[in-house]
Amino acid sequence: MPAIVVLVKSVPDTWSERTLSEDFTLDRENTRNVLDDINQYSVEQALQIKEAYPDRGWKVIVLTLGPAHAEEALRKAIAMGADDAILVSAEEFSGSDVMGTGWGLSAALRQIPEVELVMMGTQSSDGATGVLAGIVSEFTKLPALTHLKSVEISGNTIRGTRATRAGEWQLEAKLPALVSLSDQAGIPRSPNFPRPRAAKKATIYHWGLDGLGMAKSQVGLAHAATAVIDAREKPARGHGEIFRDSDSASTAKKIADFLADCNFIPASQEGNVR
Numbered sequence: 003m004p005a006i007v008v009l010v011k012s013v014p015d016t017w018s019e020r021t022l023s024e025d026f027t028l029d030r031e032n033t034r035n036v037l038d039d040i041n042q043y044s045v046e047q048a049l050q051i052k053e054a055y056p057d058r059g060w061k062v063i064v065l066t067l068g069p070a071h072a073e074e075a076l077r078k079a080i081a082m083g084a085d086d087a088i089l090v091s092a093e094e095f096s097g098s099d100v101m102g103t104g105w106g107l108s109a110a111l112r113q114i115p116e117v118e119l120v121m122m123g124t125q126s127s128d129g130a131t132g133v134l135a136g137i138v139s140e141f142t143k144l145p146a147l148t149h150l151k152s153v154e155i156s157g158n159t160i161r162g163t164r165a166t167r168a169g170e171w172q173l174e175a176k177l178p179a180l181v182s183l184s185d186q187a188g189i190p191r192s193p194n195f196p197r198p199r200a201a202k203k204a205t206i207y208h209w210g211l212d213g214l215g216m217a218k219s220q221v222g223l224a225h226a227a228t229a230v231i232d233a234r235e236k237p238a239r240g241h242g243e244i245f246r247d248s249d250s251a252s253t254a255k256k257i258a259d260f261l262a263d264c265n266f267i268p269a270s271q272e273g274n275v276r
């Protein structure tokens with residue numbers, strides 16, 4: 003059965019206190035962990051695609067790499083409507099950087115038959131690197147359509163719209179492919195009764211290093227390609243830049259130039275804002 007695999011992540015709740023361990027990795031054991039908000043958008047899009055093309059017979063599988071408590075994030079996705087869930091988990095993965103995580107997820111994807119589409123969020127709320135899609139694309143050799151706000155399938159082609167401050171871009175690729183979605187995608191659905199109850203009893207498939215054909219030297223903090231050597235608390239947020247001028251025209255131009263520098267509006271020409 004062809005599969006749409008959604009890569010998800012269990013992250014500390016945005017509203018909970020987040021701290022670092024002595025090795026500068028995020029303390030995930032002493033905080034409340036949840037399905038990352040951005041992943042709910044990719045799960046929603048996967049479900050919409052499955053529902054829009056029932057003749058394709060797609061199965062939606064959610065996949066994550068993390069500790070045992072990451073099961074709860076997978077169960078949230080199942081409650082939304084996902085068919086199956088896989089947790090890649092082993093002590094050796096602890097402390098893996100984005101390269102090790104990408105390698106582990108790519109190895110898992112190669113074990114899933116008939117993967118036609120891989121979906122994920124643009125970036126996680128804890129690491130916020132925004133590069134995992136590119137890394138998984140490179141490891142799996144799948145074409146990547148990233149930072150999309152919408153997707154559609156036409157035959158064996160997937161198309162999507164990427165929205166940036168500079169405008170919108172239309173991307174397309176042949177399936178199988180990988181896409182990452184922003185929070186501009188469709189609003190995620192709320193699980194309907196009795197799905198949350200069924201999700202609590204659903205089987206979560208656990209995969210370790212051996213089943214993925216991976217070596218200990220390929221993952222984990224000791225073998226990470228990057229390292230955090232120092233960390234400091236973020237300073238309190240101050241006020242933004244304030245424009246004050248007795249000449250209203252001069253003040254308006256300063257504001258317009260500032261907004262143009264931030265790519266919020268087109269740059270002014272000859273003192274006139276377009």
